[in-house]
Amino acid sequence: MHGTPSVSLRLSSRPFTHSRMTFPSSIDDTQQRLQALDYVPSRELAATVFLALKLQRPLFLEGEPGTGKTEIAKVLAQMLGRPLIRLQCYEGLDMAGAAYEWNYARQMMAIKLGEGSAPGLNTEARAQELFSERYLIKRALLQAIDPSQPVAPVLLIDELDRADEPFEAFLLEVLSDYQITIPELGTIRAATPPIVVLTSNRTREIHDAVKRRCLYHWVDFPTLQRELVILERRVPDAPKALAREIVAFIHRLRQLDLYKLPGVAETIEWTRALLALDAVVLDPELISQTLGVLLKYQDDIAKVSGSEASKLLNEVRDTLRAAGFMG
Ligand SMILES: Nc1ncnc2c1ncn2[C@@H]1O[C@H](COP(=O)(O)OP(=O)(O)OP(=O)(O)O)[C@@H](O)[C@H]1O
Ligand SMILES: [Mg+2]
Numbered sequence: 001m002h003g004t005p006s007v008s009l010r011l012s013s014r015p016f017t018h019s020r021m022t023f024p025s026s027i028d029d030t031q032q033r034l035q036a037l038d039y040v041p042s043r044e045l046a047a048t049v050f051l052a053l054k055l056q057r058p059l060f061l062e063g064e065p066g067t068g069k070t071e072i073a074k075v076l077a078q079m080l081g082r083p084l085i086r087l088q089c090y091e092g093l094d095m096a097g098a099a100y101e102w103n104y105a106r107q108m109m110a111i112k113l114g115e116g117s118a119p120g121l122n123t124e125a126r127a128q129e130l131f132s133e134r135y136l137i138k139r140a141l142l143q144a145i146d147p148s149q150p151v152a153p154v155l156l157i158d159e160l161d162r163a164d165e166p167f168e169a170f171l172l173e174v175l176s177d178y179q180i181t182i183p184e185l186g187t188i189r190a191a192t193p194p195i196v197v198l199t200s201n202r203t204r205e206i207h208d209a210v211k212r213r214c215l216y217h218w219v220d221f222p223t224l225q226r227e228l229v230i231l232e233r234r235v236p237d238a239p240k241a242l243a244r245e246i247v248a249f250i251h252r253l254r255q256l257d258l259y260k261l262p263g264v265a266e267t268i269e270w271t272r273a274l275l276a277l278d279a280v281v282l283d284p285e286l287i288s289q290t291l292g293v294l295l296k297y298q299d300d301i302a303k304v305s306g307s308e309a310s311k312l313l314n315e316v317r318d319t320l321r322a323a324g325f326m327g
Contacts, residue, residue: 021081023053038233039068039075040226048217049076058175058196060211063219065201066263073156073197082195083153087140089163095170099141099180107135131184145178145190152192160210161200168207175213222264224251230264235271244325245282246271248316250294258300266294284310 024030030053031046041049049072052059061069077084087098095101107130138146144155157171174180178190198214200206222230227247231238238246247267254261262270273293279286287309291301304312 021079023080024050026050033079034072034075035233037075037078039072040222040230040233041068041072042220042222042226045072045217045219048215052215053195055215056193058198058214060198060200060206060214060216061219062200062202062206062216064221064261064263066265067219067221068264069199069219070156070158073154073158073199076195076197077154080154080195082151083149084156085140085144085153085194086156086158089157089159089161089167091162091164093163093167097139098167098170099139099174100182101137101139102131102184103135103137110135133185136182136185141174142180142188144194144196145174145180145188147189147191149191152190152194155194155196157196157198159201160198160206161203165207168210172209172213175210221251221254221261224248227251227264227267231267231271234268235275238271238275239280242274242279242281243271244320245313245316246274248320249282249287249313252312252316252319253294253304256303258295258303259297260295260300262294270294282313282316284313287313 024033027043027047027050030050031041031043034041034046034049049059051057059072061072063069073086074084076082110130136142140155143149144153160168160171175196178193179187181187196214198206198210221227224247227250228243231243231247235243250262250267250270270290270293273290274282274286277286277290284306288305291305291309295301295304
C-alpha cells in the first residue's frame with residue numbers, strides 16, 4: 001500500500017517564535033509569580049516547578065485530592081503566556097483518544113468522490129495523499145508537540161492513574177523525545193518541548209519508567225497558615241475571623257478517620273457557601289446544615305454532624321485561643 005517514510009517529518013517549517021514570557025529566574029521568583037496569579041505554592045513545590053522549567057523535565061504531581069495539582073498547570077500556562085492543552089485520562093484511553101486518529105469518514109468520502117485521483121497519480125501516490133496531514137485528527141499529545149505551533153504549550157496529562165498501564169508505555173516515547181511516530185506519516189517532533197505537568201491521585205502506582213523522566217512532588221494538604229493565604233486570595237470577601245475558624249475546623253476534620261478528607265477546593269467552596277448564608281462566625285447548626293459542601297459521603301457526614309460538630313468547634317476555638325487568635 002504505502003511505505004513508511006524514513007525521514008523525520010516536520011509538519012511545518014515555521015520557526016519557533018520567542019513570544020512566550022520568560023521562565024522564572026529563581027525559586028523565590030517562581031513563588032512570587034505563582035502567587036501573583038493567586039496560586040499559593042509551598043516552598044518545595046515552587047522549587048520543583050522552578051527546576052522542572054529550568055531542566056526542561058516534566059513535572060509529576062501526586063497527592064491528596066483538591067490540593068491544586070490540576071490548577072498549577074493552568075496557572076503555569078497563564079504565567080508563561082502559553083496555551084494549555086489538557087489530556088484528561090480515563091480507563092480505556094488509547095492512542096486514538098490521546099494522540100491522533102485518521103479521519104476515516106473523510107478518507108472514505110475522498111475515495112468516493114475520487115479526490116486525490118488527479119490524472120497521473122498512481123495508486124501509491126493516492127494512498128499517500130489519503131494518509132497525509134489533511135486527514136489526520138490531532139488529539140492532545142500530537143497538538144502539544146505540533147511544530148507548526150507558534151509557542152510550545154503547557155501540556156497537562158491529568159489523572160494518569162485513571163488510564164490503563166499500557167498507555168504509560170506509549171507516553172514514554174512522548175515524554176523522552178517529545179515525538180510521536182505515525183507509521184503512515186513519519187515521526188513528528190516538537191520544535192520546542194512543551195511544558196508537561198502530569199498528575200495522579202495515586203489510585204494505583206505509576207510505572208517507574210514514567211516517573212524517572214519527571215521531577216516528582218507530593219502535593220500535601222497545606223499548612224494552616226498557607227491555607228489561610230489561599231483562602232484570602234480565592235475568597236477575598238471572607239471576614240478574617242471566619243476564615244480562621246473555617247481553616248482551623250477543616251484542619252481538625254483532616255485529623256479524623258474519614259473516608260474522604262476535604263481538600264482546599266472544599267475549603268473554598270465551604271467558605272463561599274457560608275458567605276452566601278451571611279455567616280460571620282461558625283456555629284454547630286450552620287456546620288451541620290452545610291456539611292454536604294465539605295464531605296461527600298454519608299458515613300463521613302454522620303460522623304461530624306450534631307453534637308460532634310459542636311465538640312469539634314469547641315476544640316478548634318480552644319486551639320485558636322491558645323494561638324492568640326481569639327479573645
Ligand atoms: N496552592 C493553592 N493556591 C491557590 N489555590 C489553590 C491551591 N491549591 C488548591 N487551590 C484551589 O483548589 C481548587 C482545586 O484545585 P485542583 O482542582 O487543582 O485540585 P487537584 O489537586 O487537581 O484535585 P483532584 O485530585 O480532585 O483533581 C482550585 O480551583 C484552586 O482554586
Ligand atoms: Mg485535578
